[in-house]
Amino acid sequence: MPLLTTRPSPAIKICAGLALVILLGLGSWQVDRLFWKQNLIAERQAQATQPPIAVPTDVAPDPAMAFRAAYAEGHFLNDQEMYLMARTRRGNIGFHLITPLEQEDGRIILVNRGWVPQDYRDPSTRPDSLIDGNVRVTGVLRLPQTRHWVQPENEPLENQWFFVDVDAMAEDSGADLASRYYLELDETEIPGGLPIGGQAKIDLPNNHLEYAITWYSLALSLIVIFILYHRRPQKDDAES
Structure with a gap:
């Protein structure tokens, strides 16, 4: 045809x-x-797998240091917990627990300790997470965040944070900030299982x-x- x-x-x-x-x-x-x-x-991956360094202090955050393996030493100020809201893990809603870590010199480093289910916001429901005494914690360095247009404004009076504004968090807690980096902890076993670390998104x-x-x-x-x-x-x- x-x-x-x-x-x-x-x-x-x-x-x-x-x-x-x-x-x-x-x-x-x-x-x-x-x-x-x-x-x-x-x-x-290269940054996160290097030998950890102490969290840099008194320096402006350098984007080249993002996700660099780091550590900090001190004791947690559990009565000053902050809640980074609307965080999910395996489809479950919860929050990231941010706790100031007071160093020996009295200055503060903010630490994102990991994910907690929404029902465990009250510290009394997770007493094992309220660690006393000096600790050495390891994780990766994170830079201060700015608000994305789809995110709500932070609500310090309600202790509800939607992005990590290091300066505002320090001001709200009255902390003498040692570093404008914050430390996001790796996944280590914690008594009681909460919070769950290792929430930094390395493998995207x-x-x-x-x-x-x-x-x-x-x-x-x-x-x-x-x-x-x-x-x-x-x-x-x-x-x-």
Whole structure:
């Protein structure tokens, strides 16, 4: 059966061309994101696996130090706990427990000790988490956070924090801050099981290769459909 080749209208050409450019652009963007995410994960893993250093004090936070393995020594001020709200773990809602750690010189480092289920906000429900005495804790350095546009404002009066504003937290607790970094603890076994450390996101989800393949596949499908539509089989006169 002979093929009937039709000439696409200018409008169809323009629409198909724009769609193709968009699909190829989205695929290429995902490839760029793939390499960016791979590099980011590698950097975080390299930082987190180095020998821990003491939390730097009296210095401006350096983005290059983010997720660097670090430690701090002192005792927890359990009566000054702060709650970083709306944090999930395996689909369960809860919060991150931030406790000031007082060093020997009396100055404070903020410590994100890990995740706690929402029902255990009252310290009396988790007495084993109220550790007394001097401790040495290890984790990774984190930088002060700024509010993302989708996040609520912090509510210090209600002790509800939605992002880690180190300066505001120190002011609210009256702490003499030793460092504007805060320490996010690694996963270590704690009597009673709470809080659960190791919440720092080192290995990030990386699905950009699948996304790139999807966009490029759609672009290829568009090309095939465009060609097939304009090269349709010609009907015989008897059938017309």
